[in-house]
Amino acid sequence: MENVLLGLTNVLNLINIVAIFAGTAIGLFVGAMPGLSATMAIALLLPLTFGLPPATGISMLASLYLAAMYGGSIAAILIRTPGTPAAAATVLDGYPMAQKGQAGKALGVSLVASLVGGIISSIALLTVAPILGKIALQFGPIELFAVAVLGMTIIGSLSQGSTTKGLLAGAIGVMIAMVGMDPISGAPRFTFGYLQLFSGISFVVALIGLFSIPQAIRLIEKDIKLQKANKITDKMLPTLKELKTMWVTMIRSSFIGIFTGLIPGTGGDTACWFGYNEAKRFSKHKEKFGTGYPEGVAASEAANNAVVGGALIPTLALGIPGSSGTAVLMGGLMVHGIMPGPTLMTEYADVTYTLIWAVMLANFAMFGVGLLFTRVSVSVTKVPNKVLAPIIVILSVIGSFSINNSVFDVGLMFGFGLLGYFMDKIKMPTAPMIVGLILGMMLDNSFNQSMMMSQDDYLVFFKNPIAATLLAIAGLSILQSTPLFGFLRSKLIRGKNP
């Protein structure tokens, strides 16, 4: 309770409030631009937070992440192109509403639903994360190793596309995290003679490269004509009577969003469809969905904003990022010398609880900024991709340079960028690699400590009940995504119904 109050007091500092509003405004514009993603924007802005106190910098980035979720709906509603993947389902009803001359109303419903989803998930974050954090504090290196393996396998197996590619990306990420001095023996590992690699590969350098350069290249590799944006001619805020019909949907979608966010590997893009489909399934007016029905917008927007709080729960309590956005946020913590893991809720309680309250406050900031600036943000949806691409490159270069004031890091960032672009072409997800990079150090330390404790007995992970359970779940999560599971399930069903 003491920490909760400490976080609340911290967040109400003027500098933090300004940072939250600034992050929210940037997030709104970034989300509104179809060429930019929230994750990329957080990665690019991360170096800017170096000069700020950790809590302030991270609060700004978290606010950006949250506001970008709403910002994504602006482009979805006005130009039929989701600003972020999390707003994909919003297009279905948002765009038809705009065509009927109800663009303002659609955006207003989206804003209110985002606020509701965000607040409910912030409450969940504020209540569940400390409890989970307390449990995680009991974990020793053996359990921590199992937690990291579980995080890796879940994000690998739930990533879009092939599980094998997801796991491969994660394993390569862990391998890259091993570059640098070994923490126990002090021996330089995989530095290939480069002095610059002795301190390891900066996580932020890798992150900027993996998220920004492929995005810049993608923006120019095809000629995409911008759609003409619908105009906002009507009032934005829905009436209370209109809202009353959507409350249940918003609350249901909020819970869907929280649970989707909790599972590593799934994010706003999954939650929006899940929320939308469930709203349609429970609705008495199923036929109206897809024709410009406000409830459809509310369902998807409440769900995608609720993901933020949900995804932050495992991130803060266990040190396992729930999505690529939270993985980047975690990178922000690491930049400030705060190591991910269960100690986040105790040792760094001031930063962590400030962040939790910042997420709560960012919802209100998003509502205010949204009401004031949504009409203005329409103009950024018109920025051509070919203008955005070189600007992204410039920001990536300066961002990666600023980490260690090293041009070597800029080259490294570009190398990661090319790797990310190649991974995109072969449909290999980058999120598991990012998580691997983050969890690599935790895996390495906990593995070595476990080995020392057990005198090199590999079975130690199976003798510990918690670790064994977690590893069994990890194994199951891999198994369920393989063809073998489908085969076993069909055999089982046939066995029951011969």
Added chain:
Amino acid sequence: MKKQLILNMAAVFLALFMAWLFYYESLDLPKVAYQLPRMLTYLITILAIILIIESYLKYRKTTEEVQEEGIMVRRTFLFICSIALYIYLIDFLGYFITTPLFIFGSMYFLKATKIRNILYVTIGFTLFVYLLFVRFLHLPIPLGPLS
């Protein structure tokens, strides 16, 4: 599907090459430093083999060629090369000579917008970066001949 198979094989090759490289580098390390990385190289090798089998089975099963929207290869390649050249030249010419050149050159090459607008973006953005990173954040950016 054949294209996907080739790309998957390229991924396998890259993964196996990395695994081999890291395994080779681990040969001189003490046990405590090589234990986990070596296990990872085994894991990557196993996953790469599974990916080969998976890709081949998928290729055999699918008869239809999925038509994907093509990319402008020449433009993409030249843009990537221009980024590489830009980064390479920073050390010699400095950030504030290479950056406006890159912005103007790449936008002109991409036919991003009218030349007047490209000029505005080039000057505006270079100035923005200068004010934010040099004046405000005091970043020691390489200035080249301008230093």
